[in-house]
Amino acid sequence: MKVTQMKIGQSGIIKKITAPEPIKSRLFAMGVAKNNRLTLLDHTIKKQTWEIEVEGTRIALRKEEAEGIEVEP
Amino acid sequence: MKQIRAVMVGQPNVGKSSIINAISGARLHVGNFAGVTVEKKEVTLQRGENDIDIVDLPGIYSLKAYTPEEHVAKRYLIEGQYDVIINVVDANILQRNLILTLQLLDMRRPMVLVVNMVDELEEKGGKIDADMLSTLLGIPVILTSAKEKRGVDEVVEKLIEVYKQKECACKLFYNEKIEDEIEKLSHILLKSPHFNDPNLARFYVIRLLENDEEIYKIVHDLPIFLELHEALGESIKRLKLEFDADSVSDIFADERNAIARSIVMQVMIQPQKETLTDKIDKILIHPILGLPIFLFFMWALFQITFEVGSIPMDYIDETVSNFASWLRTILPAGDLNSVITDGVIPAVGAILMFLPNILILFLGINLLEQTGYMARAAFLLDGFMKKFGLQGKAFIPLVSGFGCTVPAYMAARTLKNPKDRLITMLILGFMNCSARLPVYVLFIAAFFPTTSAGNVLFTIYVGGAILGLIVAKILRAILFKGEPEPFVMEMPPYRFPSIKVLAMELWIKAKLFIKKAGTFIAGAAMIIWFLSSYPVNEELQAQYQQKIEQASSKTQKVALMNEFAAKNLEHSYLGQIGKVIEPIFAPIGFDWRLSVATLSGLAAKEVVVSTLATLYAVGEANEKSDTLINKLRENIDFKTAIALIIIIMIYSPCVAAMSTFYAEVPQWAWRAFYTIYPNVLAWLAAFGVYHLLELLGY
Numbered sequence: 001m002k003v004t005q006m007k008i009g010q011s012g013i014i015k016k017i018t019a020p021e022p023i024k025s026r027l028f029a030m031g032v033a034k035n036n037r038l039t040l041l042d043h044t045i046k047k048q049t050w051e052i053e054v055e056g057t058r059i060a061l062r063k064e065e066a067e068g069i070e071v072e073p
Numbered sequence: 074m075k076q077i078r079a080v081m082v083g084q085p086n087v088g089k090s091s092i093i094n095a096i097s098g099a100r101l102h103v104g105n106f107a108g109v110t111v112e113k114k115e116v117t118l119q120r121g122e123n124d125i126d127i128v129d130l131p132g133i134y135s136l137k138a139y140t141p142e143e144h145v146a147k148r149y150l151i152e153g154q155y156d157v158i159i160n161v162v163d164a165n166i167l168q169r170n171l172i173l174t175l176q177l178l179d180m181r182r183p184m185v186l187v188v189n190m191v192d193e194l195e196e197k198g199g200k201i202d203a204d205m206l207s208t209l210l211g212i213p214v215i216l217t218s219a220k221e222k223r224g225v226d227e228v229v230e231k232l233i234e235v236y237k238q239k240e241c242a243c244k245l246f247y248n249e250k251i252e253d254e255i256e257k258l259s260h261i262l263l264k265s266p267h268f269n270d271p272n273l274a275r276f277y278v279i280r281l282l283e284n285d286e287e288i289y290k291i292v293h294d295l296p297i298f299l300e301l302h303e304a305l306g307e308s309i310k311r312l313k314l315e316f317d318a319d320s321v322s323d324i325f326a327d328e329r330n331a332i333a334r335s336i337v338m339q340v341m342i343q344p345q346k347e348t349l350t351d352k353i354d355k356i357l358i359h360p361i362l363g364l365p366i367f368l369f370f371m372w373a374l375f376q377i378t379f380e381v382g383s384i385p386m387d388y389i390d391e392t393v394s395n396f397a398s399w400l401r402t403i404l405p406a407g408d409l410n411s412v413i414t415d416g417v418i419p420a421v422g423a424i425l426m427f428l429p430n431i432l433i434l435f436l437g438i439n440l441l442e443q444t445g446y447m448a449r450a451a452f453l454l455d456g457f458m459k460k461f462g463l464q465g466k467a468f469i470p471l472v473s474g475f476g477c478t479v480p481a482y483m484a485a486r487t488l489k490n491p492k493d494r495l496i497t498m499l500i501l502g503f504m505n506c507s508a509r510l511p512v513y514v515l516f517i518a519a520f521f522p523t524t525s526a527g528n529v530l531f532t533i534y535v536g537g538a539i540l541g542l543i544v545a546k547i548l549r550a551i552l553f554k555g556e557p558e559p560f561v562m563e564m565p566p567y568r569f570p571s572i573k574v575l576a577m578e579l580w581i582k583a584k585l586f587i588k589k590a591g592t593f594i595a596g597a598a599m600i601i602w603f604l605s606s607y608p609v610n611e612e613l614q615a616q617y618q619q620k621i622e623q624a625s626s627k628t629q630k631v632a633l634m635n636e637f638a639a640k641n642l643e644h645s646y647l648g649q650i651g652k653v654i655e656p657i658f659a660p661i662g663f664d665w666r667l668s669v670a671t672l673s674g675l676a677a678k679e680v681v682v683s684t685l686a687t688l689y690a691v692g693e694a695n696e697k698s699d700t701l702i703n704k705l706r707e708n709i710d711f712k713t714a715i716a717l718i719i720i721i722m723i724y725s726p727c728v729a730a731m732s733t734f735y736a737e738v739p740q741w742a743w744r745a746f747y748t749i750y751p752n753v754l755a756w757l758a759a760f761g762v763y764h765l766l767e768l769l770g771y
Binding site (some may be wrong): 009022042058059 | 134135137169354451452455456566575604
């Protein structure tokens with residue numbers, strides 16, 4: 001499922017990342033890579049900005065980027 | 074004596090600055106990296122017979138550089154002259170940090186790994202086995218805590234040790250299939266006569282496989298380029314097929330991530346406790362409370378900046394004018410005396426007056442950044458700012474713009490994405506700075522009833538902000554059309570800031586600002602002074618001197634002196650320019666006086682008021698002066714006054730702000746655009762409103 005379909009507090013293993021460069025490299029550099037565990041921490045009321053946690057790093061992203069990350073719960 | 078040069082590299086927020094600060098006996102030097110406005114921190118120290126020099130590179134997430142800071146760091150790593158790499162990582166997020174470490178290890182240069190903030194990890198019940206980590210990576214590992222000053226001096230010892238060994242003992246390898254391709258390609262690269270370092274060849278090949286443009290440019294001129302290029306294409310094709318991946322970068326990313334994961338599993342006991350950050354975040358980015366809390370912080374920051382900051386302003390003002398009058402008596406009378414005491418010193422003084430504001434604002438911004446709150450603010454505001462093509466963090470420079478545009482331009486440095494930063498800086502001038510207030514107050518007093526003064530002023534401020542947001546939207550749509558707007562930002566854990574680091578940052582800011590005031594701004598002031606005082610009309614001078622001497626009463630004398638000043642300004646180059654440009658301003662109802670006043674506003678916005686006072690020959694005046702208000706009512710009609718207010722709202726900010734922009738933005742095309750477009754926009758807006766009012770019968 002996509003990160004945007006997760007519930008707050010839910011976690012899963014990252015399976016696929018679809019994003020154009022340079023966003024993809026940036027995500028990798030922040031630890032968003034295949035087989036790492038991702039937890040959805042929060043999103044703003046309008047679901048425009050999302051906060052996730054991957055291997056101890058908290059990352060803020062926009063809806064567009066969050067949609068490109070697929071996890072397996 | 075041996076000279077050892079080291080570079081300090083690490084991801085952002087790992088505490089590199091605190092380590093540099095904690096090394097005993099180190100002396101800090103601050104400057105800029107050549108050709109860019111990226112700060113360069115460098116320390117020198119002595120240990121035994123060694124002279125050690127450590128350059129602190131800007132924080133870098135990966136060798137795939139993205140922000141201007143990262144490009145600077147990367148270029149230095151590839152081209153710079155140094156002997157040892159000191160890689161600093163955060164113990165709490167070791168896995169992610171190790172990915173950069175692995176990229177650095179590709180270079181096979183002498184390297185030391187510093188695992189910082191280990192105290193935080195241990196407090197939470199975690200642990201790292203340094204010996205094991207050292208064995209796995211093949212480089213020395215030191216556990217440090219800059220806060221507790223633990224292990225810091227050991228970094229220097231290990232650095233010397235590694236320097237003596239020369240070679241890197243690191244023996245990390247990727248998947249066999251990848252290594253095969255690296256081997257093949259290295260072989261071709263090494264055929265090149267000037268290329269005989271197998272380690273460097275390996276590094277270049279890895280970067281090339283990852284489609285690194287900067288390395289591509291370097292190898293492009295080698296004679297074996299064609300052969301290499303062809304072989305590279307084939308290797309990439311084979312690897313993509315073998316690993317079923319979209320790109321070789323993806324393969325390397327997965328490889329490094331897998332290596333980092335397995336290393337962390339072997340050397341680290343993970344902490345268990347819920348962190349303080351979790352608890353604080355529950356409140357600070359609360360869906361409902363988050364925004365009011367943020368607005369309160371902002372309100373407090375600007376209150377302190379402009380209230381507390383105004384206290385030393387008067388002292389600085391007084392000291393500078395005392396200094397100027399003292400100098401006037403010391404220097405021989407004449408042009409040199411005048412240019413220094415009337416031109417340069419008051420102008421530089423006017424800028425130095427902003428120093429307290431700037432320092433307080435920066436202290437606040439640094440605090441917000443170092444505690445980790447800045448990222449939360451960006452998180453909260455990004456949804457709103459995105460609608461206008463801006464980014465969450467842009468809020469802070471924009472709000473600072475209401476105080477003074479100069480620190481606001483500098484505050485835009487918190488925006489790491491160059492496009493976001495540029496758009497923000499291009500619209501900052503529309504946030505009305507405090508120096509424009511006297512002009513508005515004067516014109517509102519002259520042309521509006523007292524009861525509606527507050528509303529008019531409010532409309533001006535809100536109108537400016539709305540205009541800025543609309544322009545941002547347009548700029549994003551036209552100039553950066555179709556480009557991705559990445560917003561992927563780390564939310565660092567909340568931390569108590571280090572006082573030492575805060576003080577150091579502040580000192581750096583103050584130093585750079587004073588340097589700027591002494592060069593750019595002094596130069597601009599000299600030009601304005603020259604234009605307004607030359608040429609000297611001797612005939613006129615003699616004529617008025619005679620008249621003043623003959624004048625009977627004191628009021629008469631003052632009136633004549635004012636008249637003389639006005640005449641003098643009319644004949645000066647500035648006055649002449651005003652008359653030349655009068656036709657440009659004529660369609661919006663300006664005479665040459667208003668044109669000159671508008672021009673003089675480029676020196677500083679408050680100057681508009683004093684210039685008008687001089688030109689209407691009422692002598693010393695401020696925005697509350699009744700004589701000036703009456704003169705304005707007599708000479709200017711309502712629609713012209715509104716046109717002037719609109720011009721002041723939109724056109725170029727003062728030279729101090731403009732020179733700050735030029736210093737921050739190196740590209741000439743953007744500088745030119747920035748210099749021209751607000752003035753065109755201001756004129757068009759004023760023209761539109763002027764004629765609309767005319768139609769309505771004003």
